Amino acid sequence: MSFSHPNLLWIFCDQLRYHALSCNGDLNIQTPNIDRLASEGVRCTNAYSHYPVCVPFRAGLVTGQYATSCNVPFHGDILHPEHRTIADSFRVAGYRTSYVGKWHLAGERGINLVSEAGWAGEDYWVHPDNRGGFEDWFGFNLSNNFYRTFYCHGEQVAPFELDGYQTDALTNLSLEYLNGYDSDQPWFHVLSFESPHPGTGGNPKYKGFPVPAEYEEMFEPGMIELRDNVPTDKQAQARQTLCGYYAMIANLDDNVGRILDWLDQTGQANETLVVFFSDHGDMMGSQGLWHKQVPYDESIRIPVIFRLPKVLDEGKVYAGMVSGIDIYPTCAGLCQVKVEPSVQGMDLSGAIDTTGGTERKEAYVQWIGRGRFRFGDHPYRALRTNRYTYVVGRDEVFCLLFDNYEDPYQMNNLYHQSKFSSLQETLHLRLVRALLHAGESRPDFI
Secondary structure (H helix, E strand, O other), X not given: OOOOOOEEEEEEEOOOOHXXXXXXXXXXXXXXXXXHHHHOOEEEOOEEOOOOOHHXXXXXXXXXXXXXXOOOOOOOOEOOOOOOOHHHHHHHOOOEEEEEEEOOOEOOOOOEEEOOOOOEEEOOOXXXXXXXXXOEEEEEOOOOEOOOOEEEOOOOOOOEEOOOOHHHHXXXXXXXXXXXXXXXXXXXXXXXXXXOOOOEOOOOOOOOOOOXXXXXXXXXXXXXXXXXXXXXXXXXXXXXXXXXXHHHHHHHHHHHHHHHHHHHXXXXXXXXXXXXXXXXXXXXXXXXXXXXXXXXHHHHEOOEEEEOOOOOOOOEEEXXXXXXXXXXXXHHHHHOOOOOOOOOOOOOHHHHOXXXXXXXXXXXXXXXXXXXXXXXXXXXXXXXXXXXXXXXXOOHHHOEEEEOOOOOOOOOOOOOOHHHHHHHHHHHHHHHHHHHHOOOOOOOOO
């Protein structure tokens, strides 16, 4: 079938950092299918999470707004139905919209639901009014159990259970849906993986990273090369943890390959915009820290790849700044779809294709605080430019200034060093402007 607008496919990962792909220079792992996507499209090398944790990032992703504007400032908040999303824009433009996998915008109860019938699942139910405008729904709010995942479909309250390993099964579900799609409408489909986010289920070799056994055997701690900013006392733990992390990424990459093969086999590759991205990264021992939520590059820098044959150049590296809130308007620009007036992200479609266009000068990162993580009560605002990282926090732990050209591992904090006072003043003004441009009230610590 041929459409006047290209199809749109999002392949959306959870907690996959920029540095963990072979196309981005990681020597510990081979990701041939994601690398193939990069070689056939545009690989963005300066893309950043606008809020490095699941819920506020996802709200910003689908609304194109900062967390304070779409009223999802904390992890565990709900995206209320009155907010217009990318699904609304594409549906108005004539697309059929569908969603498979993790949503995590219906709040976070963190409880197991058990019925008299014996089924159990963690936060599988997402009310139809809270599905962000997506029409065909095979999603769940949150699971993190990779061998027992439940999802909801239609208005049926009782859950459906995935068969087998979650990442494989979500891919199966997407392919089954897309294979059965028979319409004159172009489609916008989201495949939202929880991988490589840590989780439960099975009997994993590397604790917290369930994955089929054949992937676990691909990695051994003694073979892992660490980033230079992992302290000596964290290195053994980091190598163990990274083995599990890479095992999940290897399985993820195979599933990306299945999707790309399906597009080829059905003749839809040339008429489908594929966007591969993550919500945030993972520290994995860098700076002595774990998980996300902090403003270091391992946490905020994300992989973003766009592929649209005959429109976007093959093998292009785009080094301009990209924020997570730009993904929606950029996809809309490439698909010739009008965005909602409330969108704060930038349409970078002209910048990443051959025509040229407006570019982003910096990425603004929010952390409001009051989270459930180690640094949850240390609010900060950050500015990431092509060269510098500038962070102002309520507490000294997040008052940071890094020259990422001279110090790519962010080990030399220039904040408060007198010879950089002029640079710091300039960056502070830029941070305040970015904050106000985002529609945010100025915090008392800025």
